Structure formats: C-alpha cells, structure tokens
Amino acid sequence: MSTQSKRTKHSVLPTKWPSEAEAQASRLFQPVMLGKNTRLAHRTWVPAMVPWRATQEGEVTDELLEWYGRFAEGQPGAIVVEATGIRDIPSGPLLRIGHERYIPGLRRLVEVVRSKSRGQTRLLIQLIDFLAVKRRPEPQKFFSRYLEVSERHKHALCDQTGDRSWLSMTDAALTREMPKLSVSTLEKILTPREFDSLQNGYRERVSDMQFEHIRNLPERLPGLFSEAALRAEKAGFDGVELHFAHAYTMASFLSALNSRNDGYGATLQGRVKLPLEVYSAVRSRLDSQTSLGCRMLSEEAIAGGSTVEDATYFAVQFAKSGMDFISLSRGGKFEDAKQPRIGHAVYPYTGPSGHECMPTVYSDKQGPFGRQLKLAHQIRDAVRAAGYETPIVAAGGINSFELAEHALASGAADIIAAARQSLADPDWFLKMRLGRGSEIRRCMYTNYCEGLDQSHKQVTCQLWDRKERTSASLKSHDGKRWLVAPPWIRSSKKKPE
Secondary structure (H helix, E strand, O other): OOOOHOOOEEOOOOOOOOOHHHHHHHHOOEEEEEEEOEEOOOOOOOOOOOOOOOOOOOOOOOHHHHHHHHHOOOOEEEEEEEEEOOOOOOOOOEEEOOOOHHHHHHHHHHHHHHOOOOOOOOOEEEEOOOOOOOOOOHHHHHHHHHOOOOOHHHHHHHHHHOOOOOOOOHHHHHEEEEHHHHHHHHHHHHHHHHHHHHHHEEEEOOOOOOHHHHHHHHHHHHHHHHHHHHHHHOOOEEEEEEEOOOOOHHHHHHHHOOOOOOOOOOHHHHHEEEEEHHHHHHHHHHHOOOOEEEEEEOOOOOOOOOHHHHHHHHHHHHHHHOOOEEEEEOOOOOOOOOOOOOOOOOOOOOOOOHHHHHHOOOOOOOOOOOOHHHHHHHHHHHHHHHOOOOOOOOOOOOHHHHHHHHHHHHHOOOOOOOHHHHHHHHOHHHHHHOOOOOHHHOOOOOOOHHHHHHOOOOOOOOHHOOOOOOOOOOOOOOOEOOOOOOOOOOOOOOOOO
C-alpha cells in the first residue's frame, strides 16, 4: 500500500446477485481450457492457501481432507492445493511431495475432491521451493554464535565510539560487549546483511554465491520440481502450478534484486532463465493430459523490486514456452516485512507489499476490491499482443458477481480466483450459479485468517464460529474454533435477491 498512514476503512458494499438464468448466460460460468487437454467447467478458481493441517512430516491428514472436501462441495472450476514442498526436509505442518511415500495420501486427497465436487472440479497442486529463514535471535546469542568478528568490526567500533580498546579485545570479550551498544551504533558497525540478521533473523538469498548449495540451485531445482510434479501426476492431479511468486526461491530468481553473475540473474533474460528451465524440465516429464502453469507476481511492490513491465516480459516468455495458464498475485515479500519478535521468524505478508498481496478493508483510497485487476489487464494485453491465448488467472479482493464478470468482460482476466471469499463461503460460486446469491456469506476482509497463518495456526474464518454445529464437528487444537465451514442448509425457497 502506498500510503498506509492515510488508511481508510472501506465497506463491503451491497451487490446484485444474478438469477440462475443470468448466471448460466454469464462469462463466469462458461468453460475454459487450460492448454489443449484440461477443461474447466467454469472460470472459477480457488487459489492455493496454506491451512496448516498436514502432519509435522508433511503428510495428508483427515483434517486436510475435510478442508479440501469442503471447498469441493462448492464445485469451483478449479482448486489449487496449497504450497507443497518439493524437498523432503522438515518444514512443520506444511504439505510435502519430496518422496514417493507422500503419493498415497495425496491420492486420497484427489479422490475426496472428485467425490465431493461430483467430478465438476479440476484439482491442481502448487509446488514450492524455499530457502532457509531463521528466527530472530536474542542479541547476545547473535553476537556470540553467529557473528564472525573481523578486524573491520574492531576498527568500525573504534571509529564510532572513539575508544581504541576495542582493537585489543579478544573476540569473546568483544561479542560480550557489543550487545550493550545502541541499535543506531550497531547499524553503523555491522554490514547491512549482518544488521538485518540481527534485527530480523538470518535469511538465505539466491544471490549468496559464496555457498555451494546456493550456487548449485540452477542445477538442482529443475530435477527437484520435475520429480515432484511426476509424483503429483501419479497421485492423480489434473495439473501442476509452479510457485514463482512472493518471497520464495523461484520468485527470488525473477526478482529485480537478483544480482547473480552466473547467467541466472541481473538482466531480465538472466532472471527468467531458471524459471523457464524448471518449466521445461517439468513439462518433459508430465503426460500431455496434465496441465502445467505458474503463479507469478504482477509486481513485487518493494523498493527496487520487479515492476509490471518486468512481469509482462516474464508472462510473454512463459506463454511462448507453452505454459497452460498464468496465475497472478502481487507483493508478499520479505524485504519490507515487519520486524518479528525475538524468537519468531519474519513473515512476508506484514509490510506494504503484504498488503498489496492481501489488501484489507483498512486501505488507501483505492481500496481492496479488485485492486490487482489493472495490472492483470496490462499483463494479459501483452500476452495477447504477442500472439498467445494463455489463460490469465486474476485475484485480489474479488467478492461479487459484478466484479468478477466485469474483470472477464473488460479483458483483465480469463479466470477469476478468490481465496478469502471462498474461505468465508466455499459454496459461493455454486450459490451464484444456482441464483441463490442472497445466501452467500461474504468475507469481511479483515484478514483474521491471515493472522492465524502468520502464527502457523490452523487457518479458519471468524464467520464460521458464528454458526452452531454438532458435537462431532472438527475443532482447532485449542478447541476454540471450527475447522470447517458450516454446511450449506438449503432452504426450500430462494431468498429474494
């Protein structure tokens, strides 16, 4: 958000819902193809959301099956399963696909969605790679365990304090004394990277070429992504979405901040090189019936970051390569995130770029609703001008039939994605299609759900808790929140629109 200090509270405005006949004749409920072989019954899309319902080993649980089964009951054209780690490494209750042992659980997930949607919903899985992010340390721990003291530090300490005794101190004594200095003094003594690690926790970057495992990412990632995608295909998914967005590895290669000097950074051509190689490696392993696309940013929304002009270039290259769809998001970066508390990790959706990713009703004059559509329109126009018909998936505060239909009619998008509104009411697309829009439970866009995600708690919606349930209904670990949206109890008569 450009001016967070001048925020305004926007209302979720009343809207006119379509009759069943109007919905059936609309663009939103017409079919669309992802590539040549995957047909969506409607242009409705539930994008990837991480609900924190997997086991600590990244396996599918009954709670996770309930989560996706509930979305499937609303029969969207497509559901994208949450960001799923391609490496078999500890990552908490985040779904994983880095080993063959994950296939049976993922196959159960596919079967549940097919059953609950009555075969109406195509199921894709989002594949993600991420680099190491450490928790913000206690200052004394940072200086004693993580800082490599050098002569440069000692001379900087002398310059800033006027005390030459720093030069004769042992490293152990120096690291005991440095935490006593003011933050402003430490900022002048430490390198920018060291100071950031002290203030926010250590975080790997794709430009850390001093580390072999970072240098070798272009060699390793195509294989890791392609093996993971093949497992997804074996599990029965209809398609794969490559996660090229937000704060993670592949988005970092696309970023304007990527300064690698090995041909995989610095220039537009260098920055897009690895994403194209990953796509090519995955496509070569998958059956032609399995759709393959990506999620990318329309802009990074950070100082010095990638712009919409960069994004149009990337999108055209992805379309040219043969991607079956391009799903757009925005922002959500580490660089401008709020400082975490000591003992906690930085979260990439807390700063201005995080607001652009998940805008709330507390916003600037532009407001949160349809906030990303102008950028999506610009990217789609560039793809069409280059001669490609690649479907563009747009998201960002789309919460009404009117706004969704306008996005399609204006040429801003080919498919409409809604995360938070679908979370508030997983049946909302179906209710619209059946002319029962007045029964839709509308998201309040306060980001209650995002706050839970930030704490790695099981994600729910505050609107769910207002509905009574049976004693058998699933509750969160703390017993205070319902884990699944309430069922749609259809009345015998439609409410007046």
